[in-house]
Amino acid sequence: MIxxxxxxxxxxxxxxxxxxxxxxxxxxxxxxxxxxxxxxxILAAEMAGWDDSHVLLCGMAGxxxxxxxxxxxxxxxxxxxxxxxxxxxxxxxxxHRELWFVPGLRDTSExxxxxxxxxxxxxxxxxxxxxxxxxxxxxxxxxxxxxxIRDGRVQRIRTAMTGELYALLRKHSIxxxxxxxxxSRFDAYAFEAGLRRSAEPGxxxxxxxxVRTAGLSGQFAEAALPSYLSGLLVGHELxxxxxxxxxxxxxxVHLIGSERLLGVYARALTTLEIGxxxxxxxxxxxxxxxxxxxxxxxxxxxxxxxxx
Numbered sequence: 170m171i172x173x174x175x176x177x178x179x180x181x182x183x184x185x186x187x188x189x190x191x192x193x194x195x196x197x198x199x200x201x202x203x204x205x206x207x208x209x210x211i212l213a214a215e216m217a218g219w220d221d222s223h224v225l226l227c228g229m230a231g232x233x234x235x236x237x238x239x240x241x242x243x244x245x246x247x248x249x250x251x252x253x254x255x256x257x258x259x260x261x262x263x264x265h266r267e268l269w270f271v272p273g274l275r276d277t278s279e280x281x282x283x284x285x286x287x288x289x290x291x292x293x294x295x296x297x298x299x300x301x302x303x304x305x306x307x308x309x310x311x312x313x314x315x316x317x318i319r320d321g322r323v324q325r326i327r328t329a330m331t332g333e334l335y336a337l338l339r340k341h342s343i344x345x346x347x348x349x350x351x352x353s354r355f356d357a358y359a360f361e362a363g364l365r366r367s368a369e370p371g372x373x374x375x376x377x378x379x380v381r382t383a384g385l386s387g388q389f390a391e392a393a394l395p396s397y398l399s400g401l402l403v404g405h406e407l408x409x410x411x412x413x414x415x416x417x418x419x420x421x422v423h424l425i426g427s428e429r430l431l432g433v434y435a436r437a438l439t440t441l442e443i444g445x446x447x448x449x450x451x452x453x454x455x456x457x458x459x460x461x462x463x464x465x466x467x468x469x470x471x472x473x474x475x476x477x
Contacts, residue, residue: 170223172457175230183454208236228287241275247322252463276326293456305419315410347384356396363400
């Protein structure tokens, strides 16, 4: 099968064996925002040379304005629910393939609902292996997701626009005027100072202006200010989502994502004496394969054997 994780900025494709072995992977910058509506043509070009008949897609390709809008499943939801509600489409040019879309998830426990689309397939791989009980998962990124899993089902979702807010403040606010343009340098001391500040009284809006005064007063050099801002935002995210007052403090958090972001969040969590377990970003491929297998089992079919 071919597992496709199609986000707003990137398209990731994974060729999987019947046993879930990852044999090949491809990556493109043709995210959904760059398609111009040419979803079928782009996918066909990216899959050139791969003749597998089953293609499973997750992410923003299934969002409103994407290729095929998929409904959200209300939480709590688990693997059987996701597999059962996948939908097959029949676009021109794919007559010899089965294209399946995975639904998103929606948490309606608060006044305003929260949702995820794409991350549910990464979670699917965890749902199959986590023991019973309650587990906390964080998927850091442009829109960080904090997820509570109970006995193999996604119970709660909380989203924080941490990555997007960081980028906006760096590029389009008065805070960025005092900062170095180089984001590659990480200042651990400044980051941890931002974490500590996030736990103090005053709130996020007041603390944000303090990033400017910390630069004006010489408390931090311009090269260290981005790390201070990052620590401040991640710290507020942890207190508002991961360590919210209405939830018990977790002993461990499962982190899913890129190595760079996992390193930042692992540092923040361990500073707060919370254990972490890291999982790779391509967990989505394993999740899609698992959903495909479950779907076929429910239909009374068997996965085709790998070629000899």
